[in-house]
Amino acid sequence: MLHLLKIDGAHVATPLLAAIDLIKNGARHSVPTDFLRRTSKWHQHLKMQQPSDQRLWEVAVLFHLRDAFRSGDIWLAQSKRYGDLKQVLVPATTAAANARLAVPLDPEQWLADRHAQMEIGLxxxxxxxxxxxxxxxxxxxxxxxxSRLPTQNPNGAADLLFDLYKRVPDTRITDIMLLVDDATGFTDAFTHLRTGAPPKDRIGLLNVLLSEGLNLGLSKMAKASNSHGFWELMRISRWHIESEA
Known part of the structure; x- marks a missing residue:
């Protein structure tokens, strides 16, 4: 699989890229550990590895490759999710033409201004x-x-807050999301990964979005839902939510 990926990375990921190249070659080689942090638990695990067995070392490399993809230290060419983060930056020429920038483009000028303000404050x-x-x-x-600033609430603020809560009707969050969808049509953006068709089950899609946004997970969302089971939510998530790397 690694042979098919065009992997590149920042300077900090050079040791990890070298370890990946060793795995690509497939020949017997040493097992460098300079891509590991000093406090990494992998040092202890790799010491227990047999010299002739490199599988645990390869697992360590793949684990760190995963973390490097997530942090942006390593990227894939022509990838949307794991592409080079520099591609999403605004070009310097475009930023220079924007007169609404709150800071100067020259970092030395900005640092000098901050230094002067700090001197005045000190x-x-x-x-x-x-x-x-x-x-x-x-x-x-x-x-x-x-000293900690004292809390100063106006007189009657608590009573006003409770009164406002009583006036708000009990509404399901999915009903609110449906109203937003009726006005904006944002669910149409979650098209089927193969057919490109918009989702037919809007309630199920909103349940999946809620589980992702709340970091709740599909299992707990299925238990809390009275309309969709786990496998229904899993099907919607697989075909309408997950994007290709």
Missing amino acids: EKLSKAAKRGTIPGGAIEDGVLQL
Whole structure:
């Protein structure tokens, strides 16, 4: 499989890329571990590996390859999910033409401005410390102590909040999402991966989206739903939610 992937990466991933090349070659080789972190538990596992058996080392490489794809240290050419993160950055020429930028394009200019503001702020803090007039704090034994700001709620705020909650009708979140879908048609974007047809089961699709957004999982969502079982949600997720790498 690795032979079919055009893998590239940042400089920090060079040791991992070298380990991947060793696996691609297929010949007997040493098992470098410089792609592992110093505190990685894989060091202990690999010490227990037989010298003639490299399978555990290959598993460690693949695990780190997965993590590198997720972090963006390694990317695949022409991939949507695991492509080079630089491809989503705004070109410098486009950014320069945008007059609404809140920061200058030159990082040195921005750092110099931040440094000047920090110097002014530290000078004000030094004068306030000498006078003992630091707002909401003081320096004791060389340590800056800040007092917690008191909570100030207007009178009657709690009663108003409870009254507002009573006025809000009990509504299913899927009903709200259906209203949003009627106005925007966002569910039409989740087309079938093979046929390209829009989803027919909108309630099931919304349940899957909720389970993903809440990090609930399809199993728990199926238990909480009175309209769809696990395998129905799994089918919708597989054909309408998951995107190709």
